[in-house]
Amino acid sequence: MTLHSASPQEFLVFLESSGRITAEAAQRARSAERQTGQPIDIIIRELGILPEAAIATEMADFLQISALTRLPQIESHELVERLGLDFAADKALVPRAVENGDLLLTVADPFDLETIRAVRYFFELPLRLEIAPRSAIDDYIRGVRQSSDRMEVADNPDAVADVDLERLQDIARDAPVVKFVSRIIQKAVDEKATDIHIEPEADFMRVRFRRDGMLTSVENTARTLHPGVISRLKILARLNIAERRLPQDGRLRLAVRGLEVDFRLSVVPTIHGETVVLRILDRETVRLELGALGYDAASAEKIRQIIRRPNGMVLVTGPTGSGKTTTLYSILAELNRPEVKIFTVEDPVEYRLTGITQLQIDPAIGLTFASALRSVLRQDPDIILVGEIRDRETAEIAVQAALTGHLVLSTLHTNSAVGAFSRLRDMGVEPFLIDATMRGVIGQRLVRRCCEACRDWSDKTGCPACSGTGFKGRQTTFEILEMSDQIRRAVVSGANLEAIETIARQEGMMPMRDHAYRLAADGITTLAEAVRVVELEDR
Numbered sequence: 385m386t387l388h389s390a391s392p393q394e395f396l397v398f399l400e401s402s403g404r405i406t407a408e409a410a411q412r413a414r415s416a417e418r419q420t421g422q423p424i425d426i427i428i429r430e431l432g433i434l435p436e437a438a439i440a441t442e443m444a445d446f447l448q449i450s451a452l453t454r455l456p457q458i459e460s461h462e463l464v465e466r467l468g469l470d471f472a473a474d475k476a477l478v479p480r481a482v483e484n485g486d487l488l489l490t491v492a493d494p495f496d497l498e499t500i501r502a503v504r505y506f507f508e509l510p511l512r513l514e515i516a517p518r519s520a521i522d523d524y525i526r527g528v529r530q531s532s533d534r535m536e537v538a539d540n541p542d543a544v545a546d547v548d549l550e551r552l553q554d555i556a557r558d559a560p561v562v563k564f565v566s567r568i569i570q571k572a573v574d575e576k577a578t579d580i581h582i583e584p585e586a587d588f589m590r591v592r593f594r595r596d597g598m599l600t601s602v603e604n605t606a607r608t609l610h611p612g613v614i615s616r617l618k619i620l621a622r623l624n625i626a627e628r629r630l631p632q633d634g635r636l637r638l639a640v641r642g643l644e645v646d647f648r649l650s651v652v653p654t655i656h657g658e659t660v661v662l663r664i665l666d667r668e669t670v671r672l673e674l675g676a677l678g679y680d681a682a683s684a685e686k687i688r689q690i691i692r693r694p695n696g697m698v699l700v701t702g703p704t705g706s707g708k709t710t711t712l713y714s715i716l717a718e719l720n721r722p723e724v725k726i727f728t729v730e731d732p733v734e735y736r737l738t739g740i741t742q743l744q745i746d747p748a749i750g751l752t753f754a755s756a757l758r759s760v761l762r763q764d765p766d767i768i769l770v771g772e773i774r775d776r777e778t779a780e781i782a783v784q785a786a787l788t789g790h791l792v793l794s795t796l797h798t799n800s801a802v803g804a805f806s807r808l809r810d811m812g813v814e815p816f817l818i819d820a821t822m823r824g825v826i827g828q829r830l831v832r833r834c835c836e837a838c839r840d841w842s843d844k845t846g847c848p849a850c851s852g853t854g855f856k857g858r859q860t861t862f863e864i865l866e867m868s869d870q871i872r873r874a875v876v877s878g879a880n881l882e883a884i885e886t887i888a889r890q891e892g893m894m895p896m897r898d899h900a901y902r903l904a905a906d907g908i909t910t911l912a913e914a915v916r917v918v919e920l921e922d923r
Contacts, residue, residue, distance in 0.1 A: 390447060392417055392424035392495050398446045399434075409433045423476075423493040425518060430566075436517040440492070444515045447494055452516040455480065455490060455524040463487075464528060467506065473525045475499050476518045479507065486510050492518035561612035564605070565620075569647075569662070571602070573640045578664055578705075582617075584610045584657035596832045596858050597705065614651065614658050621649045629653055635732060648732060665734050672717040672735065677710060678859030686864050690824035691715055691793075694766075697786040697821045699773075701798040702828045707860055708795040709734050711828060712769055715793060716740065719767055727763060729756045730771035745771075753778040761785055770794040779811040786821035800896065801827035801865040802881045802888065819872045827896055828862040829917045831909045839907070854910075861903055861918060863896040 393414065400410040409431070416427045425439045434442070437453055444451030455478060463479040464472050472478055476492035477499070487509040491500065494515055504511050568591055572580045577593035584590075589610045591602045618625045621634030634649045646665040651658050674684040690698055698715070700708040713735045720726060726740045731753070733744045743760065745751050753770060754777040760768060761781075773779050773794050786792045798807045804825045808818055832855035838847035845852040865871070865888050874884050889895060894902075900914040 390495060395424060395443065395446050395495070399442060404442055405433055424495060425492055429518075436519060440515045440517045443494060447513075447515075449494075450514045452490065452514060452520065454520045455516055457524070457527050461528045463507075464525070467503065469525055469529060473522065476521045477503065478516075478521055478524055479503065482509065483512070486512040488512050488514065490514050490516045490521065492516060492521055561609060561616050564609060565613055565616050568602075569638060570640055572662075572664060573645055580660075580662040580664065582610075582613060582660040582662075584654065584659060586656055589613070596853075596855055597830055598832070598853075610657055614660060617649060617660055617662070618651065621647075623649070623651065628658060646732075665732075672710070672714045672737075674711075674714050674718075677707065677714060679862065683862070683864060686866065687715065687824075687826065688718065690864075690866055691719060691791065693791070693823055695786060695789045695791055696823035697782065697792045697794070698823050698825075699794055699796050699804050700826045700828065701796045701801055701804050703797060703799075706829050707858075708828065709771070711826065711860070712793050712795065713737065716767070716769060719791075724766045725764060726767045726769070727760045727765040728769040728771070729753060729760060730769070754781055757781045757785070761788075761790075765790060767791045767793070772796075773808075773811070776812040779808060779813050783813055783817050783821050787817070792821075798827070800881070800885070801825040801863050801893075802884045803827075805875055805884065806881060815876045815878065819876050822867050822875075824867055825865045826862060827865070828860045829896065829900075830858040831861050831900060831903060831917045832913050833857045833859055833908055834910060855913070859903075859908070861896055861900040861914070863893055863899065865893050866891075 396405075396410045396413055399405045400407055405413075405428075412431055413424065413427050413433060416422070416431060417424055420427070425436070425443070428434050428439050429436050440451050440453075463481070467479055475496065478490045479487055480490055481488045487504070487507050489500070489503060489511050491513060492515070494500070494513055500511065500513070568580060568582075572593050575593060575595060577595045578597075579594035581592040581594070581599065582589065583592070584607065586607075588604045588607050590604050592599050593602050594600075615625045617636075618632070618634070620638070621636040623632045623634045631653070632649075632651045634651075636647050636649060637644055638647065639645075648663040648665060650661045650663075653659075674687060675681070679687065700711050702708050709730075716726060716728075716737065720737065720739050722739070728740060728742045729745060730742065731745045733742045736742065741763075743756055745753055745756050753772070753774060757768070757770060757778065758781060768782075768785055768790055770778065770782055770792065771794070773782055773796055782792050782794060796804050796807050798804050802825070804822075804827075805815075805818060809815065835844070835847060835850035835854055835856040837849035837856070838844045838854065841847065844850070844854040847854075850856040868887075868891055870887050870891070871884060874887055885893075885895070897918050900909075900918040901911075903909045904911040904914040
């Protein structure tokens with residue numbers, strides 16, 4: 385078999401027929417190669433079929449050429465520098481020497497014939513191939529860069545900042561860094577975490593996950609990994625890796641277990657270095673149904689009565705991380721019909737629903753909630769979801785939209801349903817406009833559910849289902865305030881929140897604290913958890 389007739393698929397047949405890998409592993413690799421187009425050595429390594437060094441050895445055996453485990457550093461780097469370090473790093477190849485008129489070319493992917501032919505054309509020399517692991521080639525190129533950097537800094541002290549930037553990029557491409565980031569993200573998704581915290585300390589780097597609303601420590605690792613991990617995440621999110629003094633925010637999408645998962649990245653400088661929080665926006669497993677969120681049949685029907693009206697405003701209130709957006713989208717899922725035009729204005733778009741037009745704001749280019757909402761109103765919508773009412777301008781436009789025949793759904797950061805009235809008044813919305821537009825307010829929090837597997841155990845530490853926490857999953861605890869004539873009169877007259885809540889309770893609203901107590905009494909959660917989430921002092 386000549387080199388030019390070899391292909392990744394034939395290499396997989398060789399591995400399978402020689403017993404190096406199983407038929408199932410070969411099929412997985414074939415499928416991944418067809419779907420991703422990635423080099424076969426990367427696919428076999430990332431799928432965990434063979435270690436990297438073994439892949440290089442098997443390729444060399446298949447093609448009957450030599451293999452190296454590492455590339456020896458040499459004094460002259462003229463050949464690889466002529467070709468270009470960026471190109472060499474990107475293609476994972478190194479022209480190392482000219483021997484007996486042949487160019488000795490070390491490659492990680494001998495099946496990339498187009499690139500190999502381009503190198504031969506560039507040097508105008510016949511080639512002699514040898515294979516090395518991709519990480520060995522990366523190490524060699526990193527050494528070349530560092531050698532060049534030292535010479536450049538000696539000649540030009542002002543180049544230090546550029547050298548640091550190059551080094552950060554190199555570290556971020558380092559195999560241990562790539563594997564660490566991939567492993568932590570995969571573990572977080574597998575364990576259904578909502579956030580990943582990567583925090584530098586003086587002597588180590590700490591990784592914590594937020595699961596079911598609680599932070600738990602996952603592992604402490606070497607402090608030396610920290611710069612590479614931060615740079616790797618910044619590169620994935622297309623952030624500026626040279627900026628280490630200011631906070632940065634970004635988004636990225638990664639394939640995890642064959643599924644596309646969105647992440648929101650926040651980077652903040654601290655005294656020990658930059659700390660990172662990755663919010664996992666994995667919506668594949670979320671059921672956008674009110675019942676699945678913890679709303680009983682009667683409460684779900686009450687919400688449906690509120691949203692059946694063709695215009696007005698419906699708000700969901702609660703602190704950050706209380707599931708407000710999920711509740712709104714569950715409402716949208718019920719309203720989504722072919723004859724209805726629905727627009728959302730969000731930061732960021734957390735769910736993607738067929739049949740709904742979604743817009744993500746970008747304040748950096750002037751696309752704010754207010755400006756986006758103005759544009760959306762010219763698109764003839766029936767229903768508008770505003771991710772959050774944050775300021776007076778957005779509040780006023782949302783109210784005007786509700787007044788002019790649209791149903792507006794949005795969220796507010798308040799502690800209770802009745803707190804929405806004072807919050808809107810603080811934003812400058814007149815009480816008579818609240819009276820004219822408001823249809824209802826849902827206040828909610830998330831409480832952890834008792835683990836079904838170990839609910840009756842006295843010692844929960846050995847439970848594999850909940851990792852010994854005694855809780856698995858979360859659900860809403862809520863209160864639903866439906867506007868009535870008496871509540872409207874109280875709002876317009878400027879009544880305090882206690883008076884408005886008293887009226888709402890008299891008209892049938894169950895306050896959130898009572899609902900949380902009922903969940904604890906029914907064994908769905910614990911009283912300690914209910915107290916943690918909702919104030920129950922009067923109990």
